[in-house]
Amino acid sequence: MTGKKIVFGLFEDEEILMKAVKNVRNEGLKITDVLTPFPVHGLDEIMGLRQTKLHSAGFVFGMTGTLTALTFILWVSTANYPINYAGKPYLSLPSWIPITFELTVLFAAIGMTLTYLYLNRLAPGMKPKILDERITSHMFAMTFEINAETSENKKEEIRNVLKANGAVEIHEKDWDTL
Amino acid sequence: MSDNNKFEFTGKQKKTFLIMMVVGIIAVLIGLLAGSVSKQRFWANLLLESVFFTGIAACAIFMIAAHQIGLAGWNIVVRRVTESITKFTLIGGLFIMVIVVGTAVGYHDLYHWSNNFLTEQQVTQAEITEYEEHHAGGHHVGGHETEEQHDNGEHKTNEHDGTKEDHEQNSFNTSEVNYIFTSTDDSTHAASADGLVENPYYDKILDGKEPYLNPPFFILRAIIFLGLWSFIAYKLRRISLAEDLGNGTDAWYMKTKFWSAIFLVIWAVTSSMMAWDWVMSLDPHWYSTLFGWYNFISLWITSMCVTVLLLIYLKSKGYIKEVNQNHLHDLGKYIFGFSIFWTYLWFSQFMLIWYANIPEETIYFLQRKREYNPLFFGNLIINFLMPFLVLMRRDAKRSLTVLTIMAVVLIIGHWNDFFVMIMPATVGADWHISYFEVGMFLFFAGMFLYTVFYQLSKASLIAVKHPFLKESLGHHQ
Numbered sequence: 197m198t199g200k201k202i203v204f205g206l207f208e209d210e211e212i213l214m215k216a217v218k219n220v221r222n223e224g225l226k227i228t229d230v231l232t233p234f235p236v237h238g239l240d241e242i243m244g245l246r247q248t249k250l251h252s253a254g255f256v257f258g259m260t261g262t263l264t265a266l267t268f269i270l271w272v273s274t275a276n277y278p279i280n281y282a283g284k285p286y287l288s289l290p291s292w293i294p295i296t297f298e299l300t301v302l303f304a305a306i307g308m309t310l311t312y313l314y315l316n317r318l319a320p321g322m323k324p325k326i327l328d329e330r331i332t333s334h335m336f337a338m339t340f341e342i343n344a345e346t347s348e349n350k351k352e353e354i355r356n357v358l359k360a361n362g363a364v365e366i367h368e369k370d371w372d373t374l
Numbered sequence: 375m376s377d378n379n380k381f382e383f384t385g386k387q388k389k390t391f392l393i394m395m396v397v398g399i400i401a402v403l404i405g406l407l408a409g410s411v412s413k414q415r416f417w418a419n420l421l422l423e424s425v426f427f428t429g430i431a432a433c434a435i436f437m438i439a440a441h442q443i444g445l446a447g448w449n450i451v452v453r454r455v456t457e458s459i460t461k462f463t464l465i466g467g468l469f470i471m472v473i474v475v476g477t478a479v480g481y482h483d484l485y486h487w488s489n490n491f492l493t494e495q496q497v498t499q500a501e502i503t504e505y506e507e508h509h510a511g512g513h514h515v516g517g518h519e520t521e522e523q524h525d526n527g528e529h530k531t532n533e534h535d536g537t538k539e540d541h542e543q544n545s546f547n548t549s550e551v552n553y554i555f556t557s558t559d560d561s562t563h564a565a566s567a568d569g570l571v572e573n574p575y576y577d578k579i580l581d582g583k584e585p586y587l588n589p590p591f592f593i594l595r596a597i598i599f600l601g602l603w604s605f606i607a608y609k610l611r612r613i614s615l616a617e618d619l620g621n622g623t624d625a626w627y628m629k630t631k632f633w634s635a636i637f638l639v640i641w642a643v644t645s646s647m648m649a650w651d652w653v654m655s656l657d658p659h660w661y662s663t664l665f666g667w668y669n670f671i672s673l674w675i676t677s678m679c680v681t682v683l684l685l686i687y688l689k690s691k692g693y694i695k696e697v698n699q700n701h702l703h704d705l706g707k708y709i710f711g712f713s714i715f716w717t718y719l720w721f722s723q724f725m726l727i728w729y730a731n732i733p734e735e736t737i738y739f740l741q742r743k744r745e746y747n748p749l750f751f752g753n754l755i756i757n758f759l760m761p762f763l764v765l766m767r768r769d770a771k772r773s774l775t776v777l778t779i780m781a782v783v784l785i786i787g788h789w790n791d792f793f794v795m796i797m798p799a800t801v802g803a804d805w806h807i808s809y810f811e812v813g814m815f816l817f818f819a820g821m822f823l824y825t826v827f828y829q830l831s832k833a834s835l836i837a838v839k840h841p842f843l844k845e846s847l848g849h850h851q
Contacts, residue, residue, distance in 0.1 A: 251768070282729070
């Protein structure tokens with residue numbers, strides 16, 4: 197048990213939400229996340245999110261695929277089971293490129309998909325943490341992470357800010373029991 | 375819309391472009407008059423630059439048409455620049471016509487298939503003598519092995535072992551094919567009753583391709599391609615300009631859509647055929663099915679690089695503030711993606727030929743690898759590795775500096791790509807990249823930029839009444 201809790205406000209409209217995000221950030225509060233039922237253009241910039249690192253993961257997965265393909269074909273066609281085809285040398289790079297390319301794409305695609313699913317708690321066997329069912333259909337949530345040490349003053353401040361910026365409901369939930 | 379979109383073609387810019395053209399002409403004249411530049415090299419360079427710059431302009435029409443049919447909204451703010459580029463199609467096309475017509479009236483320097491002599495089985499002795507006189511004594515590369523090459527009966531079987539690096543390309547191909555397909559008997563010069571003898575240079579392959587590769591049809595095709603492209607470029611531009619003045623937008627939009635759809639159908643066929651005609655037929659014994667797409671993609675990337683450079687230039691002068699990083703990011707993605715597609719085509723073409731290992735096909739790559747080694751491999755490094763590694767990151771595609779550098783690099787890279795396609799078949803091992811090549815490039819670049827800037831100055835830089843303008847202004851990613 198980490199004692200991690202989530203305070204979140206529910207919004208009914210994306211325009212109100214966008215304004216709220218701007219205001220809350222201006223007041224110096226750190227927003228943990230904003231949850232929307234559909235992609236909202238420009239929200240990431242307003243929230244000041246850094247770029248996802250999924251791309252870098254994709255590059256690493258891709259390189260793994262490239263190296264796997266090259267080393268495997270190299271081993272098979274020069275050491276393990278060399279076959280002479282068309283009188284070409286055993287080590288003929290051009291004929292390996294298509295497989296290498298395929299494996300690069302395969303590793304990158306599958307690796308990125310699994311990473312994405314894992315990070316979003318959607319991977320097989322994982323239970324997604326849904327703060328409120330309505331976030332998946334028509335409402336927007338702005339969340340703040342707090343813990344046992346967070347002072348009452350701070351909590352009160354968050355609640356007030358949410359209310360002042362148009363949140364229709366404010367809840368607090370225990371992260372671990374979600 | 376702000377008034378910063380009335381582009382002024384300043385006297386300074388005009389002067390710069392005119393100086394580029396004059397310097398180019400002077401370089402070409404020096405080369406020709408001093409005698410250090412062969413006729414072959416002149417024609418090959420003229421072909422290279424006309425195909426390159428006309429292709430850039432024609433691909434800009436494709437850019438407009440494809441986005442129109444794809445109902446794209448993001449590119450509307452970029453569109454006037456693309457439109458201005460399309461207007462070079464006609465001017466570049468005139469230079470292509472000079473080459474094409476020149477081929478038919480007896481300049482056999484580029485397209486040796488156009489020589490009727492090679493496709494006749496029975497000829498007179500006088501014609502043979504004439505042909506030999508014309509082609510012996512150093513067509514362009516010394517010609518020290520032509521005697522042996524031309525003697526049909528004594529071919530060596532080791533034509534492919536790489537010992538003869540600098541023979542004259544035309545006769546090399548001819549004799550090689552004779553060896554493979556026809557010459558089993560030695561009765562070549564036996565005169566028949568009507569004074570005709572068997573043509574020792576008879577080229578069965580060229581004879582077979584004659585229904586397609588013959589000068590009248592060649593000229594007709596060029597007229598059709600260039601005529602259609604220029605006409606549609608003119609139409610699209612006129613409709614777009616009329617839209618600025620008109621009231622309702624629907625009618626203009628539908629008209630653009632109509633001409634775009636027609637252009638795409640035409641382009642699907644003509645883009646491939648132009649590459650067969652103007653570039654691939656330089657090596658008439660060799661063929662590759664995907665050559666047309668390969669050429670098209672190469673030109674399209676260049677076209678987008680030119681668009682990016684123009685946009686960044688205009689922005690630096692304070693125009694089109696509406697074009698922001700999001701639009702350039704999209705163009706950057708295109709450049710990145712199609713650079714990889716270009717590599718895919720390059721490699722597909724190479725690997726199949728490498729695998730099959732048929733001499734008449736491998737000769738194409740063999741010659742390039744031997745005689746154009748740095749350019750041949752540099753091609754892959756510049757046009758694949760550089761954009762792949764540099765433009766992969768999002769930040770890179772959104773940085774004006776990186777985009778500018780990559781656009782310049784890729785324009786040079788794809789110019790080199792065409793150089794490696796055209797030069798081996800024309801000047802062979804005797805290639806240069808010196809003042810003459812640079813001069814020819816400068817002349818065309820000056821002419822191209824003058825046309826584009828002139829067109830830019832003729833109308834607002836933003837199509838103010840386009841129905842998708844708002845979408846384009848708010849483009850975001």
